[in-house]
Amino acid sequence: MRAWVLSGVCAGAVLVPGIAVAAPAPEGDLAFHGTVVMDEDRAEVRLTPRNNGPAEVAGATVRLRWSAELADRQELPSQCVREDERTVVCGLGALVAEESGEQLRVPVLLRERPAEVTLEIDTAWSAGVVDKDRTNDKMQVLVLATGDAYAF
Secondary structure, X not given: OOXXXXXXXXXXXXXXXXXXXXXXXXEOOEEEEEEEEEEOOEEEEEEEEEEOOOOOEEEEEEEEEEOOOEOOOOOOOXXXXXXXXXXXXXEEEEEOOOEEOOOEEEEEEEOOOOOEEEEEEEEEEOOOOEOOOHHHOEEEEEEEOOOOEEXX
C-alpha cells in the first residue's frame, strides 16, 4: 500500500509518495488518591480519580489487586468486575482535564483473615491517552488488619 503525504510550499502543494504519520496520542495525567481499611476478612477501598490533564480521558479503568485471595462471593459496585481470584477492575467513566472524578467505594471480602495485605492500584485502561507520569496512578499500599485507614 502506498500513502501520499501532502507537502506545501508557500503558493502550492505537491503530493509525494511517503509514509503516513499518525497524530501523536493525547497526554493526560491520571492520579488516584484515597484510603483502604482492613478489619478481619473485610477490606474497603475509597478511591478518587483525578485527571491532571492536559487532555480529557474519554473513559478510564482502575485495577485493584490484592496480595491475598478474595472470597468467592463479592458484592461489588455495578461498575466493577472480578478479573481473577485477587483482582477487581472498576470503570471510572470519563475524566475531564484538571478535575477529580467521582469517589469509588469498593468493599471486598477476603478468603482468609490475614494480618496484612498489599493492595496494588494501577490504571488498567485510559482510552488511548498516554500518561508519562505513572508515579501517581500506579502504587502499592501495605494494609494492616487494624481497622485503621491507610492513605494513598
